[in-house]
Amino acid sequence: xxxxxxxxxxLLRRKFRTVFTLGAIFFAFVLFGVLMALRAAFSIAPEMAxxxxxxxxxxxxxxxxxxxxYGDRIKQVEGVSDITHANWFGGYYQEVRNQFSTMAVxxxxxxxxxxxxxxxxxxxxxxxxxxxxxAIVGIDTAxxxxxxxxxxxxxxxxxxxxxDNGPWEFTIDGIYDSRLKGTDKxxxxxxxxxxxxxxxxxxxxxxxxxxxxxxLRDPDQAVQMASKVDGLFANSPVETKTDTExxxxxxxxxxxxxxxxxxxxxxxxxxxxxLLVAGNTMAQAIRERTSELAVLKTLGxxxxxxxxxxxxxxxxxxxxxxxxxxLLAYGAVTLGGDPTKGLLPAFYLPTQAMITGIxxxxxxxxxxxxxxAWQAGRLRIVDALRRN
Numbered sequence: 508x509x510x511x512x513x514x515x516x517x518l519l520r521r522k523f524r525t526v527f528t529l530g531a532i533f534f535a536f537v538l539f540g541v542l543m544a545l546r547a548a549f550s551i552a553p554e555m556a557x558x559x560x561x562x563x564x565x566x567x568x569x570x571x572x573x574x575x576x577y578g579d580r581i582k583q584v585e586g587v588s589d590i591t592h593a594n595w596f597g598g599y600y601q602e603v604r605n606q607f608s609t610m611a612v613x614x615x616x617x618x619x620x621x622x623x624x625x626x627x628x629x630x631x632x633x634x635x636x637x638x639x640x641x642a643i644v645g646i647d648t649a650x651x652x653x654x655x656x657x658x659x660x661x662x663x664x665x666x667x668x669x670x671d672n673g674p675w676e677f678t679i680d681g682i683y684d685s686r687l688k689g690t691d692k693x694x695x696x697x698x699x700x701x702x703x704x705x706x707x708x709x710x711x712x713x714x715x716x717x718x719x720x721x722x723l724r725d726p727d728q729a730v731q732m733a734s735k736v737d738g739l740f741a742n743s744p745v746e747t748k749t750d751t752e753x754x755x756x757x758x759x760x761x762x763x764x765x766x767x768x769x770x771x772x773x774x775x776x777x778x779x780x781x782l783l784v785a786g787n788t789m790a791q792a793i794r795e796r797t798s799e800l801a802v803l804k805t806l807g808x809x810x811x812x813x814x815x816x817x818x819x820x821x822x823x824x825x826x827x828x829x830x831x832x833x834l835l836a837y838g839a840v841t842l843g844g845d846p847t848k849g850l851l852p853a854f855y856l857p858t859q860a861m862i863t864g865i866x867x868x869x870x871x872x873x874x875x876x877x878x879x880a881w882q883a884g885r886l887r888i889v890d891a892l893r894r895n
Contacts, residue, residue, distance in 0.1 A: 525824070528788045532828030532871070533835075535781045536864060539774050540836020543860035546770040559726035560620065561733055563719040566746040572715035573745060575703075580739055581719060586732050589722040591616035594699060594715075597666035598675070600652060607648050608694040609662060610717075611702040620722050624690045631656065631681030639701050641680035645692035649682045656682060662695070667702060688855070720752065778867060785875035789821045821876025822869060829868030833861065 563581065565571035572594075582590050596609040614636050618625060627635075627643060635641045644654055654660065661674035669675060677697050685692060699716070706713045723732055733749040740747045840856045 524788060524791075528785060528824055529828040531784050532781055532825055533832040535777045536829040536832025536868065537836045537839075538777055539864055539867070540833055540840065540856055540860070542770045542774055543864070544836075544840045544856045547855065547857050547860065559723050559729075560752040561721040561723065561729060561736065561749050562752050563721065563736055563747050563749045564717075566737075566748045569718070571745075572717060573719065573747065575714040575716055577740065577745075577747070578716070578719060581721060581736055584732070584735050584739070586724050586728055586735070587721055588724045589616060589620050590719060591620045592699070592716040592719045593617070594702065594717040595666070596662075596664065596697075596702070598662040598664045600660060600662055605652070607651075608691070610694060610696055611699040612696050613699050614696070617696065620720055624685055624687055625683045626685055627681050627683045635680035638678060638680050639698055640677055642677035642695055642697040643681040643683050644679055644695045646682050646684045647692040648695065649679075654679050654682070656680065667706065669705065721749075778871065782871060782875055785821065785825065785871060786878065788824075789817070789876050789879040817879055818873060818876045821879070822872030825868050825872030825875065829864070829871065833864045833868070837861065 563573065563577075565573055575592075578590055578592060581587060591613055594611040596611050598609045599606040618627070618632065631643070635643050642660075648654065656679055658679045659676055660679060661676050663674045667675075677695075683692070703714065721732070721736070723729060729751050733751075736749045737747050837856050
């Protein structure tokens with residue numbers, strides 16, 4: 508560290524060049540942090556989804572409903588501990604742009620099957636179970652729109668329409684939260700029975716559910732259980748496709764593209780570009796100081812010490828720029844929150860991503876300075892002085 512003043516003076520020799528290099532590294536790692544937060548947001552649903560639960564959908568397409576009567580038959584399959592169902596409702600609050608996940612569910616069984624994910628005060632739970640037109644909403648959506656317990660809200664349906672074409676009205680009986688990081692806290696759940704009763708005049712929707720969720724006694728038997736369930740309805744007018752909830756959510760997410768691979772590719776290209784920029788900066792700096800390096804070697808600085816000083820210089824630039832970039836990204840993600848205002852199930856910078864970022868900062872510093880340091884270390888005094 509006794510040579511740090513010399514290294515620092517070398518950095519300040521070309522102030523504008525150093526500042527621009529720091530800025531390029533800084534913005535590259537801001538981009539890295541934000542993209543890793545987005546990658547986590549898109550991948551956390553598959554990671555959180557349970558292997559101990561199965562999802563049953565129509566064999567042809569998710570948008571095709573299943574008969575309500577299937578539920579009793581599935582429940583009789585040995586190995587099924589519980590079952591619930593849901594319908595994707597669609598809809599928006601006040602304006603079309605105010606859309607969030609809205610589902611009609613069987614309240615009691617839904618809260619049993621997802622007891623680990625959803626936390627709801629007991630008084631609010633009782634109120635919801637007793638209120639046919641009641642609903643519970645995730646805390647993120649409640650904050651976004653200012654919903655409060657007891658508030659009556661209109662939801663305009665886009666899939667299910669009231670006979671009078673007016674909006675559906677629900678009373679917010681509860682606001683749920685979750686201690687499990689990544690749990691989607693943007694949903695609104697209401698009574699399936701209320702929806703089903705309102706669909707009497709629309710026979711195509713009566714006694715139909717979107718999908719079933721099965722809780723298993725033994726998660727290790729998931730594959731065998733899926734085959735059993737599908738076997739129940741083989742060759743029937745409405746055949747089923749059953750898979751683990753994790754596999755289903757992963758497949759659904761991949762329909763819009765492999766977000767993780769896309770984000771990783773962008774980060775890789777950004778890091779490679781910055782490596783070229785930083786490497787060129789260090790190479791140019793070493794070329795400008797050829798005679799000075801010869802003088803240092805004349806004074807007794809060995810090849811290893813000269814090589815180490817150059818590597819420390821390049822690493823210092825990377826640490827300053829990259830470290831500040833990571834800090835800003837962390838602050839922006841943590842304090843700024845979800846840029847979609849609640850549409851993402853979670854938005855945070857994972858600890859693993861921060862560790863990866865720190866490793867990349869150091870690796871960038873060493874990689875960008877490796878070749879110039881090697882050239883400086885093997886520089887011969889006579890050759891260096893002859894050039895100048």
